[in-house]
Amino acid sequence: MTATPDAKPLKGLFIRTHGCQMNVYDSERIRDVLKPLGYAPVDAPEGADLVVINTCHIREKATEKVYSELGRLKQMKLASGGKMTIAVAGCVAQAEGAEIIRRQPAVDLVLGPQAYHKLPEMIARASRAVGDRLETEFDTIEKFDALPKTRDPDGPAAFVSVQEGCDKFCTFCVVPYTRGAEMSRSVDDIVAEVRDLAAKGVREVTLLGQNVNAFHGAAPRLEGGADWTLGQLVRHLSKIGGIERIRYTTSHPRDMDADLIAAHGDTAAMMPFLHLPVQSGSDRILKAMNRGHTADHYRDIIARVRKARPDIALATDFIVGFPGESDADFEATMQLARDVGYAIAYSFKYSARPGTPATGMHGHLSEDVKDARLQALQSLLRDQQTAFNQSCIGRTIPVLVTGKGRNPGQMHGRSPYLQAVHFEGTETQLGALVDVQILAASLNSLSGDLVRVRETAA
């Protein structure tokens, strides 16, 4: 095993992350809380002292993947003579709880998304072989308070969790049951984290939350105790020296207020990218989903955002094959996609999740129908994505350099519209903003020539 300069032995920590960006963020924080205990990240689960599987419960496939992965880990644990500790974190942990240990007894610890700060204590207890292998209580604020206040960023772009949970109860979705009630972090805490990241060279922050635009963080010292909206938070963070770019994800159409829309136009750091899930283009299906808005209400928000920021890249999520979805309902979804024109979109077949209202609805569709609809929608979305990327050819755009390419001399970064951009450069440009003239585009990336380095790397 690796040794620190003072020869203190480190323990190997392997974290596998499934699902959304919230989980990516949580995995980073798990790494941070375990660091003082001597855990250092390793690249593979083989031989690791602690393996954490950070799980996603949003669709059935994701849950089954976790159990087959646990089967493979059990073999590795046996090979290690039982020395490996296996922890299951995230939303499957929250939803299935003790059932996980029943189905796979090799699992040592199960902890829900609100319990990461308790991980060190749980590990200590598990190693003394006493007690609780299960921690899935909801207490988001306690979690936010107990996590280390500073972190080691992985590069010039970092996630910052500002909000967790959801009270919207869309009828297909497990999030309100796995992540709990909607809860915002305090403005002071967020500002302190972003300042610390900026001081460590971070240029771009993505504010995270399941319903991030429902943000209503308390601001006791800054604003006489009144809660802030996401628009206010973005404007404030944009003034922190070094923070050049701000993004937020994921939003709900019902919380797109006028100030947040205006911030897309008047705040230079606000990136021209909006991920606003719509799920369906049919009012009947939107109602059955309990989304609380119509397709035209969504179109109207998009028109207002485009007016504030004409070049904005739009992203969304769609579900096809919701119970009762007719051919006409599906056609309304296709029409909405044609009307908006997405830069990128994620589309899923409806998957019945235990305990959600849609599971008990009439009119569940066959896999064949769902497959055919998904293919038709994805083909349209792929064309739109390619067209959007091609529309960048000939333009010179600012790119935040985030990494080295496969071959020497190749660098990559991301555009304001969140596209991957490849160009010939040098490692000294890592973390800098550079201008790249775009010469070619494919479905998933852009490439071009470096024109100038805007600023030197921090």
Ligand code: 5AD
């Ligand atoms: N079936 C299919 N897709 C789902 N999503 C959430 N729940 C389900 C489900 N039961 C999708 C939604 C959401 C994204 C994160 O996952 O589109 O926006």
Ligand code: SF4
């Ligand atoms: Fe799930 Fe709906 Fe909440 Fe999004 S808004 S997390 S889809 S319940």
